[in-house]
Amino acid sequence: MVGGGFAGLRFCQKVDTSQFQVVLLDRHNYHTFQPLLYQVATAGLEPSSITGPLRKLFKKRKNFYFRLAEVEKVASEESCVYTSLGQLDYDHLVVANGAKTNYFGNEQNYEGAYPLKQVSQALSLRNSTLRCFEDALIVSDPEEKQALLNFVVVGGGPTGVEVSGAFSELKNNVLPNDYPELDFSKMKVYLVEGSPRLLNGMSDKSHTDAMKALKEMGVEVLLSTRVDSYRDGEIQFSDGNKMKAKTLVWAAGVTGNVIKGLESFSSAPSNRLAVNQQNLVKGTDNIYALGDIALMVTEEFPKGHPQLAPVAIQQADLLVKNLKRTNKGEELKSFEYRDKGSMATIGRNRAVVDLPKNLHFKGILAWFIWMFVHLMSIIGFRNKAVILFNWIWNYFTYDRSIRLILRARS
């Protein structure tokens, strides 16, 4: 099992370890609840609240092993994985190492942009953001000062909407207390989306409501606009405009984290591993792919399923059952995605929720649904309690208590 994300975690929790010996490989010793990473980045939550140490989660599991390791290569013809700790033979290989930030294949054009897929990246963004205001205090050149106060978020999906909303809350509620000497009307938050609408994949109503809420909160939304490059702190937009900004958050798409040795099974342009409806990687007979890395094309999803946690979890469940069925000689079942809806939060009392059957909620009710679903989904009672405490605290104090600029040395 490669990867301790949503799919990997679910698979390891459910798989029958009396029938299979399971080795989980991950390069981190913790699972990350990615939907709340943006709150770590914007000083709302601590990393420990949205993560679960993998060893702790599986401490009661028999016939189960965790190894903190980078997977370097898969030799599919020998059924062997090469890792930073040595090699490991497998009968079945389950790949669920997710997706990584995609700069349209041109990483070198976007130097200094902040991706938001890992805890370490969220902490970097947090440190850098807070640092911007300290620097803005002492810079006298107006252009340089404005660059420090420009926050540009690229990508109008849920993450982009949530990050830009959170920046605007920092601007409106939190930071003016800290920096009475700064003029916060000069802090600008931009949300840049290449398509003509926000929250693609959600309903039109969600798009409209999110647009309205972001506008009320002071976020400038630039639709049908792309960021062509970001160099030396200067953004080149597709409409020819330029802007200097110290902070550019990249939430505009992902690409598969394809492991060496499996490239021949990945399909352009999304770089995901093509799988059949049982999540078996096409062209192999003992390698499975789950979640963001898997590309399962069906009639309903000709471009593959959305890269969301529920898909990953449901695919893991199916694989666990199909492995059992194989052992019993029963017929395998095919994956059918049960869409439970999608949602995005924008700020205090503001969110949008689409449920099946065209149900749509917005505003405070949607915000409560969003909070409830996320709180219930996160692992561990302790995390639930700590997050709830933080949310209540932040709500009533209009505060973020975690605004420390710090890093571990070496």
Add this chain to the structure above:
Amino acid sequence: MVGGGFAGLRFCQKVDTSQFQVVLLDRHNYHTFQPLLYQVATAGLEPSSITGPLRKLFKKRKNFYFRLAEVEKVASEESCVYTSLGQLDYDHLVVANGAKTNYFGNEQNYEGAYPLKQVSQALSLRNSTLRCFEDALIVSDPEEKQALLNFVVVGGGPTGVEVSGAFSELKNNVLPNDYPELDFSKMKVYLVEGSPRLLNGMSDKSHTDAMKALKEMGVEVLLSTRVDSYRDGEIQFSDGNKMKAKTLVWAAGVTGNVIKGLESFSSAPSNRLAVNQQNLVKGTDNIYALGDIALMVTEEFPKGHPQLAPVAIQQADLLVKNLKRTNKGEELKSFEYRDKGSMATIGRNRAVVDLPKNLHFKGILAWFIWMFVHLMSIIGFRNKAVILFNWIWNYFTYDRSIRLILRARS
């Protein structure tokens, strides 16, 4: 005001800003509650629980400015401070930038040792400690494995006692669940002290009780022993013995953080700034030193006062009052240390407390006193609540939830 530690914080909170314009300089944007740093290092608490963002603490203060800056030099003849942000003239300079880890002046002999004075150092120690067990799992050479499982703490003061106690709790209660494949009887915790007793500065009873408690918890205490060098992971003890250990925590003494330009006022060997009984640095007429950096020699304290938070706080209080007295033309008062007792915690239900008048407590009562005093001393209601929650949680679950190996990038 240089330094936002106990003295700096107290001074800035109390000083009359209608009479003085105050500029606080610190290289961090937060105050650190150092007495609990060791719990951050041993995965018991999050950094945000033991710190307070300085801007937040002073957001209601008028005529007060905070600047995130390194102090590079003091030009006392020009009454000017040179910082990383530029220069600043002063009428009065208050230096309270504390002490830093002292390797007996031979830093190069102790490469790779972990000091424990800053949050970043505590996080490094935490990351490295957790990494040791991951590595111990996969190392086959027995000598190398033992080196990963040897934890050596140098210095038998409160910090050393607390860190070695916390390591032993990780060994006895927390980690065996995470690493069922490791034999934890091989994990060794050593506490090395150069003098013949622990907790110098506390009572003999405290020494005896601490020795007994540590022994019961499985810590090996080496008294009258020094660590002469630590190179390539090998410790050279003063008694001729050698030991390989991946983790060496240095809690064996501090030296003044003397700023360039003030060297001529510092006194060997402790490198503190010699001050008179009003905390005025000797040889100057407008530079004050408070707390760990100040060396005030009196009849009762011929080697200066202990480097403890209460001394720093009481000196700050006195200086605030003396500045007022100066303005009113009244006579200045001299510093008199009111010793409120000292204490050290060792582990679950174990602590030692010395109060004035030879009162001594140990065991669970002392442990409650220790917790109560620390909880009351830490700034902010939110921190109190979060720490209390964590302590209760850790106590009943025998757990540490914060065992993540992570760091901010760049």
